[in-house]
Amino acid sequence: MICIVFGWLFLVLAVLFFFAIVYECSLSKKLQIQPILKKYLVHVLVVIFLFALITPLILYLCGLFKVNRALHNSDVLGYYGALIGGVVTVLGVYWTLNYESQKSKEEKRESSLPIFTFSIHSDTANNSNTISPFVIGENLKGKFKDESEKLNKCSKKLIDRREKIKESLKDFDDYTIEVLAKSNPDDEEKIKEYLEYEREVIKRNENSLDKKIRGIINKRKICRLDKSIILNISNIGLQPAILSTIKFIPKGIISSSDESKKRILDYLSVQKGEDTKLKVIFDCYFGNQDGLNAEFQEWGDLELKYTDLYSNQYKYNIPIKIKRGTVQEEDKIPIEQFDLIINKSQLPIQPKVN
Numbered sequence: 001m002i003c004i005v006f007g008w009l010f011l012v013l014a015v016l017f018f019f020a021i022v023y024e025c026s027l028s029k030k031l032q033i034q035p036i037l038k039k040y041l042v043h044v045l046v047v048i049f050l051f052a053l054i055t056p057l058i059l060y061l062c063g064l065f066k067v068n069r070a071l072h073n074s075d076v077l078g079y080y081g082a083l084i085g086g087v088v089t090v091l092g093v094y095w096t097l098n099y100e101s102q103k104s105k106e107e108k109r110e111s112s113l114p115i116f117t118f119s120i121h122s123d124t125a126n127n128s129n130t131i132s133p134f135v136i137g138e139n140l141k142g143k144f145k146d147e148s149e150k151l152n153k154c155s156k157k158l159i160d161r162r163e164k165i166k167e168s169l170k171d172f173d174d175y176t177i178e179v180l181a182k183s184n185p186d187d188e189e190k191i192k193e194y195l196e197y198e199r200e201v202i203k204r205n206e207n208s209l210d211k212k213i214r215g216i217i218n219k220r221k222i223c224r225l226d227k228s229i230i231l232n233i234s235n236i237g238l239q240p241a242i243l244s245t246i247k248f249i250p251k252g253i254i255s256s257s258d259e260s261k262k263r264i265l266d267y268l269s270v271q272k273g274e275d276t277k278l279k280v281i282f283d284c285y286f287g288n289q290d291g292l293n294a295e296f297q298e299w300g301d302l303e304l305k306y307t308d309l310y311s312n313q314y315k316y317n318i319p320i321k322i323k324r325g326t327v328q329e330e331d332k333i334p335i336e337q338f339d340l341i342i343n344k345s346q347l348p349i350q351p352k353v354n
Contacts, residue, residue: 045090049083049087052083053080053083056079056080105310105312108310108312109308109310109312109353111238111239112238112239112308112309112310112312113237113238113239113308113350114235114237114238114239114240114241114270114272114306114308114314114351115235115236115237115238115349115350115351116233116234116235116236116237116241116270116304116316116351117233117234117236118231118232118233118234118316118318118342118347119231119232119234119342120229120230120231120232120280120320120340120341120342121229121230121232122229122230128230128277128278128279129265129268129276129277129278129279130279130281131246131263131265131278131279131280131281132263132281133281133282133283134247134248134260134263134280134281134282134283134284135260135283135284136248136250136254136257136258136260136282136283136284136285136286137254137257137284137285137286138285139285140222140285140286140287141285143221143222143285144222144223144224144285147220147221147222151216151217151219151220154216158209158212158213158216159213161209162206162209162210162213165202165205165206165209166206168202169199169202169203169206172195172198172199172202173199176195176199179191179195214326217326217335217336218293218326220288220336221287221288222285222286222287222288223285223286223287223288223292223324223336223338224283224284224285225282225283225284225286225322225338226282226283227281227282227338227340228279228280228281228282229279229280229282229340230277230278230279230280231277231278231279231280231302231318232275232276232277233270233275233276233277233278233304234274234275235270235271235272235273235274235275235276236273237272238272239272239308239309240269240270240271240272240308240309241269241270241306241307241308241314242267242268242269242270242306242307242308243265243267243268243269243270243276243304243305243306244264244265244267244305244306244307244313245262245263245264245265245304245305246262246263246265246278246280246302246303246304246305247259247260247261247262247263247302247303248260248282248300248301248302248303249300249301249302249303249317250299250300251298251299251300251301251319252297252298252299252300253286253287253289253292253297253298253299253322254284254286254299254300257284257286265278270306280302282340288324292322292323292324293323293324293325295323296321296322296323296339296341296343297321297322297323298319298321298343299320299321299322299340300319300320301317301318301319301320302317302318302320303315303316303317303318304316304318305354306351312353313353313354314351314352314353314354315351315352315354316347316348316351316352317348317352318342318347319342319343319346319347320340320341320342320343321340321341321342321343322338322339322340323338323339323341324336324337324338325337325338325339
């Protein structure tokens with residue numbers, strides 16, 4: 001029976017020795033074993049405790065506690081007392097170290113928390129970090145093209161008429177100069193009034209055509225946002241930050257669309273008190289909505305993830321709103337345009353901790 005006891009002890013030592021060899025290999029060969037050991041450390045300790053707990057029972061069943069046997073008159077209660085005391089001590093040390101570790105980690109986090117402010121503006125920078133486009137609603141691309149062809153045919157006649165009116169307005173201005181040059185000074189004021197009235201009639205016709213053209217644009221069922229913006233990131237926090245990923249999460253009028261894939265930011269740094277600019281490109285197709293021309297509507301979130309110097313992970317969800325309209329430069333045909341802004345009221349001051 002003594003051989004059985006020593007056999008069990010030898011088995012335990014062999015298992016511990018095996019774990020020591022594996023650990024050394026993980027250090028020398030840089031294998032990914034340490035996280036596994038850390039993950040299952042509690043399980044191993046529980047197994048060892050249970051083994052130590054039932055060992056006296058096994059030995060009792062083997063008869064080693066009988067008279068004239070190796071463990072006769074052994075202090076089993078003392079053994080269990082020492083075992084429980086050891087377990088309590090180990091748990092106390094573990095909880096103390098874990099508490100101190102969490103406390104230290106939280107103190108480091110608080111002392112190195114990078115806090116951002118954000119703003120967006122038109123694509124005018126040349127030195128920005130360009131992100132590959134966020135493509136949303138690509139399944140509507142075909143419908144958008146078909147609808148665009150139909151609308152272009154409808155608006156072509158109006159645009160041609162507008163061009164003719166524009167040319168006639170130029171000719172009328174030349175005619176006005178010529179008439180005034182030849183007019184009698186006594187009749188000049190009356191001629192001016194008449195010519196101005198005729199000019200206003202031509203101008204009203206031009207404005208009427210512009211209104212009809214805008215009406216055709218507003219009748220779109222499928223819209224396209226093809227726009228690039230500069231996302232300016234200002235670090236007003238305590239330490240530098242390292243950007244990791246960014247993605248677009250559709251909401252509001254495009255909430256049925258799928259999220260974009262993450263864009264890797266190649267660990268761009270944002271130094272304390274400095275700015276970093278990202279060039280964000282949208283290529284999105286979506287259904288036209290009532291009220292989109294009247295006020296800004298919810299569009300989606302730019303989810304920006306980053307880390308601090310201690311590898312603590314954070315993220316901001318930057319809420320974006322959109323408004324649709326038509327713009328017209330002087331002597332130009334009206335065109336569709338979208339404006340994007342950050343919803344400051346929904347933008348959190350501090351980031352979420354991942």
